Amino acid sequence: MYKLLALDMDGTLLNKEHKISRENFEAIQEALHMGVKVVLASGRIFGGMLSHLKQLNLVNDDNYSVSCAGGLVLNNTMSKIIQSNGLSIDDLKYVYGLTKELNLSLNIYTRDSILAFQDDIFSRFDAIANNVPLKIVDINSLRDDVEIYKMTIINDSIDVIMEAREFLEKLCPKDIIQDKCFKDIKRLECDVLDKISVKISDKYTVVKPLQFALEVINKDCNKWTGIKKIAEELGIQNEEIICIGDSENDEHMIKNAGLGVAMGNGFSKIKEIADYVTYTNDQHGVAHVINKFILGKEIAYAED
Missing domain, CATH: 3.40.50.1000 (HAD superfamily/HAD-like)
Structure with missing residues (x-):
């Protein structure tokens, strides 16, 4: 049974x-x-x-x-x-540096909140899905003992986001998805997430729950x-x-x-x-x- x-x-x-x-x-x-x-x-x-x-x-x-x-x-x-099984501030800085190099977005997750380093459509979607306010932060303002249980790397390229928009709009009321979420959308290779996954998978557990996102958690x-x-x-x-x-x-x-x-x-x-x-x-x-x-x-x- x-x-x-x-x-x-x-x-x-x-x-x-x-x-x-x-x-x-x-x-x-x-x-x-x-x-x-x-x-x-x-x-x-x-x-x-x-x-x-x-x-x-x-x-x-x-x-x-x-x-x-x-x-x-x-x-x-x-x-x-x-x-x-959390992640350290050093883990965050390492992954953050990689996302900056590749022009990707990054969100981090504590027990009760989502912290974003950018105001974009996925961050808004994520906050709404989790029923929390969107908090935009500067990495230099975070304390060394910040609790981090997950990081999400987002490929918000125009090709990926436009394909995902219908999915996102099911959760985000259309009046919340403002034009400014799209005005700076980047054109990136759609396989860029696979490339970064290969680069960091020896250090972390890395999975791809959505076509445009990678979840990064403690290796254990x-x-x-x-x-x-x-x-x-x-x-x-x-x-x-x-x-x-x-x-x-x-x-x-x-x-x-x-x-x-x-x-x-x-x-x-x-x-x-x-x-x-x-x-x-x-x-x-x-x-x-x-x-x-x-x-x-x-x-x-x-x-x-």
């Missing part, structure tokens, strides 16, 4: 409107009623996960989350940090290390864990779980390594997995 269900959020638990469907909600509540632990594992900061945790009735001392793509693991009342962590730590706290074995995700930052957890599930809308690479491919996030793919593998029933869902 599966005892722990770990869910990515964007592109997995959440539909294209960035909401939890009724079908997913009801299936999760049934799983919880059966005693299954449900863990959200996201690249978001914890504050960006909180409203969904509340909706799912998961905000108490006995439930846990993996935030910042594995950089910070804590219980859902924030009263206990289970695992923390990823979503799976966070989930495994939670499972150890709860006395749950790897084979008793289901992990569901759609993008590259879900690869570790999908490969290592007892049942690794890729979303129908997921990256091809993720589908190839998964034990099972479910429906898309708009076809309640999470609910399908819960019904099939936890509740033992088959329900066909139509797309909303």
